Amino acid sequence: MTDLSLRPAAVTIDDLAGDRNATRPDTLFSNGAKVAGYLVLVILAAIAVSTTTKAWPAFRSEGVGFFLSDNWVPSQGHFGARAIIYGTLVVSAIALVVAVPLSIGIALFITELAPRRIRSSITTVMDVLASVPSVVFGLWGFLILRPDLKDFYNGVADAVSGIPVLRSVFGESLSGQSFMTAGLIVGLMIVPIITSIVREVFQTVPINEKHGALALGSTRWEMIRGVVFPHSTGGVVGAVMLGLGRAMGETIAVALVIGASPQITANLFGQGEAMPSVIARNLNEASGNYRAALIGLGVGLFALTILINISARLLVKRANATKGAR
Amino acid sequence: MTTNERADAPAVTTATAPIGAARLQPNEEIPTVVTEAVFETRDLSVLYSGFRAVRDVNLTIRRGEITAFIGSSGCGKSTVLRCLNRMNDLIEGASVEGEVRYRGVDLYDPAVNPVEVRRRIGMVFQRPNPFPKSIWHNIAYGPRVAGVKKKSELDDIVERSLRRAALWDEVKDRLDASAMGMSGGQQQRLCIARAIASEPEVLLMDEPCSALDPIATARVEDLMRELRDDYTIVIVTHNMQQAARASDMTAFFGVEVNPNGDRRTGMLVECDTTATIFSNPSDERTENYITGRVG
Numbered sequence: 001m002t003d004l005s006l007r008p009a010a011v012t013i014d015d016l017a018g019d020r021n022a023t024r025p026d027t028l029f030s031n032g033a034k035v036a037g038y039l040v041l042v043i044l045a046a047i048a049v050s051t052t053t054k055a056w057p058a059f060r061s062e063g064v065g066f067f068l069s070d071n072w073v074p075s076q077g078h079f080g081a082r083a084i085i086y087g088t089l090v091v092s093a094i095a096l097v098v099a100v101p102l103s104i105g106i107a108l109f110i111t112e113l114a115p116r117r118i119r120s121s122i123t124t125v126m127d128v129l130a131s132v133p134s135v136v137f138g139l140w141g142f143l144i145l146r147p148d149l150k151d152f153y154n155g156v157a158d159a160v161s162g163i164p165v166l167r168s169v170f171g172e173s174l175s176g177q178s179f180m181t182a183g184l185i186v187g188l189m190i191v192p193i194i195t196s197i198v199r200e201v202f203q204t205v206p207i208n209e210k211h212g213a214l215a216l217g218s219t220r221w222e223m224i225r226g227v228v229f230p231h232s233t234g235g236v237v238g239a240v241m242l243g244l245g246r247a248m249g250e251t252i253a254v255a256l257v258i259g260a261s262p263q264i265t266a267n268l269f270g271q272g273e274a275m276p277s278v279i280a281r282n283l284n285e286a287s288g289n290y291r292a293a294l295i296g297l298g299v300g301l302f303a304l305t306i307l308i309n310i311s312a313r314l315l316v317k318r319a320n321a322t323k324g325a326r
Numbered sequence: 327m328t329t330n331e332r333a334d335a336p337a338v339t340t341a342t343a344p345i346g347a348a349r350l351q352p353n354e355e356i357p358t359v360v361t362e363a364v365f366e367t368r369d370l371s372v373l374y375s376g377f378r379a380v381r382d383v384n385l386t387i388r389r390g391e392i393t394a395f396i397g398s399s400g401c402g403k404s405t406v407l408r409c410l411n412r413m414n415d416l417i418e419g420a421s422v423e424g425e426v427r428y429r430g431v432d433l434y435d436p437a438v439n440p441v442e443v444r445r446r447i448g449m450v451f452q453r454p455n456p457f458p459k460s461i462w463h464n465i466a467y468g469p470r471v472a473g474v475k476k477k478s479e480l481d482d483i484v485e486r487s488l489r490r491a492a493l494w495d496e497v498k499d500r501l502d503a504s505a506m507g508m509s510g511g512q513q514q515r516l517c518i519a520r521a522i523a524s525e526p527e528v529l530l531m532d533e534p535c536s537a538l539d540p541i542a543t544a545r546v547e548d549l550m551r552e553l554r555d556d557y558t559i560v561i562v563t564h565n566m567q568q569a570a571r572a573s574d575m576t577a578f579f580g581v582e583v584n585p586n587g588d589r590r591t592g593m594l595v596e597c598d599t600t601a602t603i604f605s606n607p608s609d610e611r612t613e614n615y616i617t618g619r620v621g
Contacts, residue, residue, distance in 0.1 A: 116418060208455040212517070215413060216468040216524055217445030226467065227457065 048302065055296035058289055066296060072262050074286070079293035083262035085300065087179065087272035088248055091258065094183025094268065095190060095247040100240055102187075103194035108224060110195075111202040123199075130192035138253030141185040142177075146257060149184075150176030153269040171267035177259035180268045185257060186250045190243035197242065201235030202228055234316045241312045245305050251276035275301045364389045364528055364558045365410055368425040372405050375419035380405050380592040382424070385577060392550060392559045394569035394600065397579030398615065402592025403562045404532050406579070409433075410560065411447040411530055412440035445472055448521030450531040454513035456505035456520070461488075461497050464505045464516060468524030483523050491519035492549055511542025518549060522557075529553065531561040535568065547572045566616065569600065576603040578612045 052059075059066055062079050069080025106126070110119050153173035160166040205228050213223040259271025260281065275297045283294050365387040372380045380402030387393045387410075395403035408414045409426050412433060426433045433443055445468075456464050465484040466474075474480055484501065488494040493515045497508075505516055514534060521529060531550075535543040550559060550572050563569050569576050577597040581590050596609045607613045 206455070208451060208453055209457055211413065211416060212451065212455040212457070213467070214416065215411065215444050215449040215451075216471065216520065217441055218467075218471045219441050222471045226471075230458070 048299075051295055051299050051302070055292050055299050058292035058296045061289060062293070066293070067300065070262070070264055074282070074290045074293070077289060079289065079296070081275070081293070081297055081300065083264045084273050084275050084278055084297065085304070086264045087258065087262060088274040088276075088301070088304075090179045090268070090272065091182045091186060091254060091274050092244055092247040094180060095187040096240065096244060098184055098187030099190045099194055099243055099247075103191050103198055103239070103243075104236070106191070106195045107198040107202055108228075110199050112220060112224060112228070123196075126192045126195050130196070134189060134250060134253045135256075137185055137189050138256035141181060141253060142256045145185070146176035146181060148176075149173075149178075149181055153178065153180065157269060168266045169268055171265075171269055173269040174271065175259060177257050177271050178269045179258065179272045182254045182258040182272075182274065183268075185253050186247045189250060189253065190246050193246060194239045194243040197239035198232070198236055201232045201239065204235075205231045233319055237312050237316045241309055244308060248301060248305055249276055251280045255280055362388050363427075364429060365560075366425075366427040367406070367409070368427070370406065370409060370422065370424040370426055372402065372409060372414060373421045373423065374417070377589065378591050380579075383594045385594055385597055387558065387560055388575070389558050390554070391574040392554055392561065392572055393575040393577060393597075394573035395560065395562045395577050395579060396564075396566060396569045396615075397592070397595075398581060399564075400590045400592065401579035401581045403577075403579045405592070406594075407530050407532055407560060407562050410528070411449055412438075412443050413449065415440055445524055446526055447528045447530060448524060448526035450514070450517050450521055450529065450534045452533045453537050454510055454517050456508070456513050456516050458504065458506050460502045461505050461508075461516065462501040464520050465523045468520060472524060487519040487523040490522050490553070491515045492545070492552070493519055509542070511538050511545060514538060514542065514546060515549060518546070518553075522553070526557070528558045528560065531559065533562050533564060536564060543568070566604075570604050573600045576600040578603060578607070578609070578615065580611050580615075 058079055062069070065080055067085065068082055069078075070082040070086075071078045071080040072083060106122070110122055114122065150173050153170070153176065156170050157167075157172050160170050209227045209231075210223055213227045214220075218226060254274045255277035258274055258277060260273055260277070261271045262273035262278075263270065265272070279294045279297055283291070286294055363386045365385070367383050367385045370380070370383040370385075371378055383402075383406055385406070395407060397403050405414065408417075409422055410428070410433070414420045414422065422434055428443070428447070431438065448468075457467065459467075462484055465487050466480045469480060469483050474483065485494060485498075488497060493512065496512065497503075497516075505513065508516060514537075518529070518534075535546050538546065547568065550561070553559065561569075561573065575597060576599075578595045579592050580595040581592055583590050595611050596603070596607065598607070602608075603612060604616060607616060
């Protein structure tokens with residue numbers, strides 16, 4: 001008996017190789033998923049390459065002036081997009097200033113304060129808001145909001161007309177179409193998406209730690225500041241980036257309320273122009289270099305979005321690296 | 327209340343205080359107890375969305391003693407514990423009937439601010455729950471929300487609390503390191519230190535050792551015995567040996583199951599000195615539980 005137990009049990013390599021047929025679906029699945037994953041990169045690269053190629057004539061004739069000059073006169077063949085890029089950045093910035101605090105507030109209300117009944121109805125309202133087509137937002141802004149805002153803008157402009165810096169930031173409004181109007185509308189449009197992501201981020205904060213903070217005699221706000229926010233920085237930045245991406249790319253609503261006159265001005269109540277709206281408004285009639293320049297704007301927008309996204313990611317990474325200690 | 331005051335407090339003797347407050351007779355006067363009782367509950371029931379989870383708890387917890395809540399799962403011992411610092415407020419649908427008196431004041435009086443209650447009545451949780459911050463920031467959290475701002479003062483509090491929790495020597499060189507890097511046992515002692523830092527009058531501990539190994543458990547029990555001179559401690563435990571080893575008083579909670587078998591309601595069976603509960607309990611259910619015949 002003893003030497004029997006010492007004898008190695010016979011297993012052949014075939015026994016351990018398993019059943020080829022049984023593993024086939026798994027191979028199929030993993031290959032399929034791999035293809036899907038890489039396809040995203042391929043599509044992205046293809047878009048970048050093809051648009052850049054089509055925009056190349058404009059880039060070549062304008063050089064860096066395409067991004068640095070603000071002389072945009074298509075009829076004379078001048079394509080300096082700086083004022084248009086400026087418009088996009090200003091509108092997006094206003095939109096974020098409006099949307100981020102509002103979204104965080106709504107998300108906090110839903111996760112920390114609201115009773116269960118109200119919670120679900122607010123969530124539903126936010127979902128509906130997210131599904132309203134942007135042209136409807138634009139029409140509402142143009143037809144209803146704009147006339148009232150014009151009076152409001154001019155009221156503010158009058159009020160601050162004696163104060164040096166404010167005077168130039170909040171100046172006169174001719175039509176109610178302005179950076180501010182566009183920013184407000186886009187801000188409202190991105191509230192639902194930011195809210196829904198931020199809400200989910202807040203919900204992942206460990207309840208243990210929240211209760212720990214409350215048991216030490218924190219008020220709700222102290223608990224939110226001490227536990228919820230530190231836990232959520234990364235996720236909130238991600239949500240804001242997604243909102244920013246939408247704000248920068250928002251086309252039709254902005255086109256209706258921004259005023260279609262590219263200019264660099266500190267006056268937030270003044271008219272301006274944004275990259276996507278120029279493209280949408282003019283691409284059909286444009287040809288030659290003009291067409292190339294419009295596509296070039298698209299390339300610029302694409303690059304800008306990627307740039308902002310990457311820097312935000314780096315920011316979060318650095319913030320997370322220094323967390324833990326202080 | 328300071329440590330000195332506590333030390334001067336009249337020694338509680340079994341002759342003057344009603345042992346087994348669960349079965350208080352109407353003619354037993356409560357006022358004589360009030361000076362010594364930290365908590366008194368009167369017909370305390372907790373309901374979750376209308377369903378009675380614990381009913382009619384009448385319990386007295388006295389100053390300077392360690393009171394253990396024991397009983398099988400679902401008997402409501404943690405629920406009752408969380409009434410003592412209004413943590414049940416945080417559970418949606420939870421409501422309380424009856425009275426919980428803390429040094430004479432009804433904790434559920436509308437004028438009572440739960441934030442203030444929790445500053446005075448500290449709590450240690452089942453799982454160690456340090457914040458993902460430095461050790462220093464964990465300890466300083468409570469004093470800071472209570473309004474202490476000076477760095478030097480906070481430094482003093484951090485050192486004192488860590489010393490009190492017998493953790494100072496282990497961590498004094500890495501106060502800036504994240505608390506998440508500590509072992510589970512250290513984290514739990516950190517949480518005790520964090521609770522002490524707010525200078526509470528009472529420490530509530532909700533199964534503080536259930537996630538710890540036996541060595542870490544022994545250290546936490548040692549710590550409880552040391553803290554006993556300064557704090558009134560209420561501990562919920564699943565571990566009967568722990569209750570027997572560490573507590574002065576033991577409250578045994580039981581469960582009744584409704585005829586359908588789908589609803590369990592907890593209640594206090596009896597509360598007495600730990601020695602009595604473990605050697606000579608007056609209720610058969612306690613005896614069955616202690617001797618391992620049930621639960």
